[in-house]
Amino acid sequence: MVDVAGAPTSDIERSNSTRDLATRCKIAWLRLPPVIRCATLLNEYRVAWNKTSGRNEENERTSMCVPDLGKTLLDAKGTIPPLTYQVKDSADSRHIPHLTTRKADFTWSWNRDEYADATITYRVYLCPLWAGASGHTAGGIQFWLHSLLPPDFGDDGAIVVAASLFVLWRLYYDRRITGNHTLVETFESTCIPSITGPLEGVELPQRGDDLEGSPDDAWHILQACSCNLGGSKLHSLDPLRLLSLLEQLFVCNRSQAGLEVLIDKERLAVSEFYWMPQWSKELTPKISVDVASFTRDTYTQKYSSKVLTEPQDIVLSVEKSDGSNSSHVGASSG
Numbered sequence: 650m651v652d653v654a655g656a657p658t659s660d661i662e663r664s665n666s667t668r669d670l671a672t673r674c675k676i677a678w679l680r681l682p683p684v685i686r687c688a689t690l691l692n693e694y695r696v697a698w699n700k701t702s703g704r705n706e707e708n709e710r711t712s713m714c715v716p717d718l719g720k721t722l723l724d725a726k727g728t729i730p731p732l733t734y735q736v737k738d739s740a741d742s743r744h745i746p747h748l749t750t751r752k753a754d755f756t757w758s759w760n761r762d763e764y765a766d767a768t769i770t771y772r773v774y775l776c777p778l779w780a781g782a783s784g785h786t787a788g789g790i791q792f793w794l795h796s797l798l799p800p801d802f803g804d805d806g807a808i809v810v811a812a813s814l815f816v817l818w819r820l821y822y823d824r825r826i827t828g829n830h831t832l833v834e835t836f837e838s839t840c841i842p843s844i845t846g847p848l849e850g851v852e853l854p855q856r857g858d859d860l861e862g863s864p865d866d867a868w869h870i871l872q873a874c875s876c877n878l879g880g881s882k883l884h885s886l887d888p889l890r891l892l893s894l895l896e897q898l899f900v901c902n903r904s905q906a907g908l909e910v911l912i913d914k915e916r917l918a919v920s921e922f923y924w925m926p927q928w929s930k931e932l933t934p935k936i937s938v939d940v941a942s943f944t945r946d947t948y949t950q951k952y953s954s955k956v957l958t959e960p961q962d963i964v965l966s967v968e969k970s971d972g973s974n975s976s977h978v979g980a981s982s983g
Contacts, residue, residue, distance in 0.1 A: 680924040685821060688813035695792040706791050709841040710739040710782040711848065712767030713833075713889050719769050732773075734889065736840045736851045736878065739782035740765035771833065774889050780828035786811050786838035794843055799883070807839040808871055808886050823940075825928055832895075836888040846879040853878070853887050870894060910952070917948045 668676075678686065698704065715721070715734045740762040761768045761778050771778055790807045803809070815835045822829055845851055854876055874891040875884040899908055916925050925943040941947075 677924075681821075682919060682923045684813070685817055688817040691793070691810065691813055692789060692817070695789055698796075699792070706788040707843075708784065709787045709791065709843060710784050710838075711736050711787075711840045711842075712739040712765075712770075712782050712837055713737075713840075713853065713887075714766035714770045715773075716766055718766055718773065719764075722769075722773070731855075732770075733852055733855065734770055736837075736845065736848050736853065737767065738848070740767055770889075774892070776833045776889065776892055777831045778834065780830050781834060783814075783830040783835050783838050786814050786830070786835050787841045787843075789814060790838060790841065791843050794883075802883075804882060804884050805872075805875065806883065807844050808836075808875060808884055811836050811839050811886065812868075812871060821926060823928060833888040833892055836886045836891060839885040840878060844878075844883045844885055845881050848879070851879045853889070870898075913943075913948060913951065916943045917945060920944055 681689070699706070713734050714737045715732050716737075718732070743762075761781065763769075763772075767782075768778070789810045793806060793810055794802050797806070815830075815832065818824075818829050818835070840851075842848055871886060871891070874887050874894060876887055877883075878885050899911075919925050920943045927941045927943050927947065
């Protein structure tokens with residue numbers, strides 16, 4: 650558990666023993682940033698509805714791939730030719746040995762089919778892979794598409810669902826215990842047949858890594874990678890273009906240390922009013938699986954002996970739980 654006030658201790662029962670459970674839950678809920686609360690509600694409403702209604706979602710899982718890429722690379726003898734990749738069904742689990750008779754066999758979460766066209770494509774594009782194509786994200790997109798229906802779902806509805814789940818998993822999911830979905834494995838779910846129509850012959854448009862306007866707006870970056878596939882009016886997101894664009898914006902133009910400073914400064918700005926978890930680096934009898942909050946003391950201790958020359962400071966506006974705004978020094982991602 651985590652202390653709702655964001656204190657280093659993680660024992661909510663001990664630190665809030667005078668409060669009733671409902672009050673403690675309310676305080677803990679309000680300690681989450683609004684975007685995380687909304688992402689949680691989007692997900693949990695779908696789960697509750699499916700359980701009570703007995704509704705089963707179609708198993709749609711898609712991946713980006715270049716057919717026969719392995720053979721193409723062998724024939725090219727080290728020179729990668731211009732590639733046109735397509736949306737295809739994801740690789741199944743037939744390559745995984747079933748070590749138990751239980752349904753919860755995590756071997757699939759840690760092992761990709763290295764001979765599948767999608768896996769080879771991702772390796773060539775240097776895309777991190779972990780738990781595989783996200784069926785959970787695809788199910789969330791299906792649920793809200795069928796529940797709201799266009800135009801209430803919106804042209805960018807699939808991208809909104811994928812982005813909300815990714816930020817939830819990226820910041821608040823304990824990745825030390827089970828596999829989770831990487832950026833590519835999450836956003837490729839916006840290319841499922843429910844959004845694009847039949848996948849036969851669907852190719853993603855080739856575009857350069859150009860971005861007009863400021864890269865400080867995450868939604869602006871996502872929109873730069875959106876596209877209409879298969880004649881659909883609904884927008885999908887090209888995950889390989891997104892990863893390539895992020896690499897150009899935040900990796901090639903700054904050191905890894907500078908990128909870490911950027912992330913921690915933004916965490917610091919958010920943690921002034923909300924709980925920002927730090928997952929412990931080790932599992933010991935003393936630390937166990939406790940989770941502390943990222944605080945100003947955390948930031949000071951980490952950087953007290955370092956000279957921070959990048960990125961340049963800007964003012965970030967953070968929404969407080971009462972709806973008002975407060976400005977704090979953050980970091981420029983430009």
